Structures are given as structure tokens and as C-alpha cells.
Amino acid sequence: MRLKVVFSFRGRIFLPWNYPDYLRGMFYEEIKKGDPKVARFVHEDGFQLERKRYKLFTFSLLYPTHKEIRPDGIIMWDKANWFFSSPIPGIVEAFAMGISMEGQVRIGRIRCDIERIEVMPAPMFSEEMIFRTLSPIVASTGQRRGDKFSKVFLHPDDPDFRRVLAENLVRKYKALFGEEPEGEIEIEPHEPYKSRLFNVSGTNVRGYEMRLKLKGDPILIKLAYEAGLGERNGQGFGMISLDSRQMKTLRR
Structure with missing residues (x-):
């Protein structure tokens, strides 16, 4: 299930580049007003698999109608679109x-006014679909150097990038449904890439x-669309949307 929220600004506003942290804070504040029990579950528990917990929601960056880019952030005015998604309708x-x-x-x-909230119609999920990111995708592996263990963020051209994303998505499926998925998924990143x-x-x-192109089980593709790809989805990473080229194909 996916929402589109249209924010309206009273004049020009400035946000630093790390503003997804603000959006996450806003989410927890607002969901607590809507249903404190759901908010507590999402914040404190989530969906657990072995030692990991998955929030199973994601959100986009802001997409303003007017903007001015600065080295330390972004100035916006008029309106901005923002998207929120989860495979759990209750959230x-x-x-x-x-x-x-x-x-x-x-x-x-x-302070932003809420001009409009829309429930977005879900696409028809098939065995091969093309998407674009609405927020950056994060994939990483651990690396040990001597006695130190550090996290290495993977570039999309790294052979491990596809594997890490696919394995992560399967773990989300198992955390949500309590069983292995019947099908598999392949993830093919397409250039150009923009590092953030x-x-x-x-x-x-x-x-x-x-x-990126997703091929395989439509149920896994739907989960990627609703819960996000990669890591840190609950911090505003890994949200995807149908690519405009895919949408044109579907209209034919």
C-alpha cells in the first residue's frame, strides 16, 4: 500500500541534505497520533528474523515543484510530493x-501544510519490470581488517550488489510471512548511477x-515495491517506482 502526500510551504524553506532524518522523525510522530499501538510495534519490535528486525516500510525523498540547490542543502517553495509505502496496510x-x-x-x-493525501493504485506486478529509485538504494557487506570490522557500501557495478539486494529481499519475505518464498528474483542495475x-x-x-530491472517472482517484486530494496528502508532508503518507460509499455 502506498501513499502520495502533497506538502504545501508558506514561502521558501531550507532543508539540509540530511533531511530524510527529519522525515523519519515526522513519520513516528504522526503514526503515534494515528494509532499508538501500531507506532510502538513499528518503532520497538518490527518484523523479526533471527537476530534482525525489519521495519517493512519505506519513504521517498521530497520532490518539490520549485527548488534551488545549495552545497549545504536545498531550498524549496510552493509544494512538494512525498511517497510512503508498506506491505502492511495497518501501518x-x-x-x-x-x-x-x-x-x-x-x-x-x-511547519508544512498537508494539501492532499492519496492512496496510489498498485501496478500490475509481472515477472519482469523496470523501476527507478525514489530514494537511494543502500547495500553493504562487512569487511574485517585485522581486529577491526567495518561496513563497506557497495557500488551497483560490484558483483555483490545484486546478490546482497536479492538476499535482503528474501529475508524480508521470511520475516513477513514466516516461510521461504517459492520463487526467486534477479536485480539488474542500469546506468547512469547517482551516488548520494x-x-x-x-x-x-x-x-x-x-x-533497475527486476525479474522473477511477482510476489517478491511486489514486496520490493512496497517495503523497499536494500538496507535502511525505515530511514528513507530503497524506495522504487515504476519507470516511465515501463508505464508507457503498459499503456499500449
Whole structure:
């Protein structure tokens, strides 16, 4: 289930590049208003598989109608579109209820009006689909150097990138449904790639924007669309949308 939220700004606003952290804070604040029990479950528990917990929601960057790029952030005015998604309807519904209550939200220190909230129609999922990112995809592996263990963020051309994304998606499926998926999935990144570096709660996180082809089990493709690809989905990474070329093909 996916929402499109249209924010309206009272004049020009400035947000630093790390603003996804603000969006995450806004989400937890608003879902708590909508349904405190759901908010507590999402924040404290999530969906567990072995030692890992998955939030199973994701959200996009902001897409303003007017913007001015600066080295330290972005200036926006008029309106901005923002997307939120989860395979759990109760999470989306609780958030929608919370965000609708006052007609306003706070993104960092900025007050924004809610102009419109829409439930987006889901695409028809097939065995081969082309997507584009609405927020950067993060994939990483651990690397040991001597006594130190560090995380290495993978470039889309790294052979491990596809494997890590596919394995991560299968783990999300198992956390959600409690069983192995029947099918498999292949993920093919397509150039050009755009590298983005964010600071999330004091940690530098590198992700990539791109187009990509997903091939395989439509149920896994649907989960990628609703829960996000890769890591840190609940921090605003890994959201994908149908690519415009795919949409033109579907209209024929």
C-alpha cells in the first residue's frame, strides 16, 4: 500500500541534505497520533528474523515543484510530493490517520501544510519490470581488517550488489510471512548511477539512485515495491517506482 502526500510551504524553506532524518522523525510522530499501538510495534519490535528486525516500510525523498540547490542543502517553495509505502496496510492506515488530524506536520523545524493525501493504485506486478529509485538504494557487506570490522557500501557495478539486494529481499519475505518464498528474483542495475551520501544519526550512509530491472517472482517484486530494496528502508532508503518507460509499455 502506498501513499502520495502533497506538502504545501508558506514561502521558501531550507532543508539540509540530511533531511530524510527529519522525515523519519515526522513519520513516528504522526503514526503515534494515528494509532499508538501500531507506532510502538513499528518503532520497538518490527518484523523479526533471527537476530534482525525489519521495519517493512519505506519513504521517498521530497520532490518539490520549485527548488534551488545549495552545497549545504536545498531550498524549496510552493509544494512538494512525498511517497510512503508498506506491505502492511495497518501501518499505512495509522500513519494516514495521524497525518490527517491537524492538516500540518513538522519536518525538522519547518511547519508544512498537508494539501492532499492519496492512496496510489498498485501496478500490475509481472515477472519482469523496470523501476527507478525514489530514494537511494543502500547495500553493504562487512569487511574485517585485522581486529577491526567495518561496513563497506557497495557500488551497483560490484558483483555483490545484486546478490546482497536479492538476499535482503528474501529475508524480508521470511520475516513477513514466516516461510521461504517459492520463487526467486534477479536485480539488474542500469546506468547512469547517482551516488548520494547522507548522515543518518551520526553515521555516513552511501546509496545510489538508478533505474533497475527486476525479474522473477511477482510476489517478491511486489514486496520490493512496497517495503523497499536494500538496507535502511525505515530511514528513507530503497524506495522504487515504476519507470516511465515501463508505464508507457503498459499503456499500449
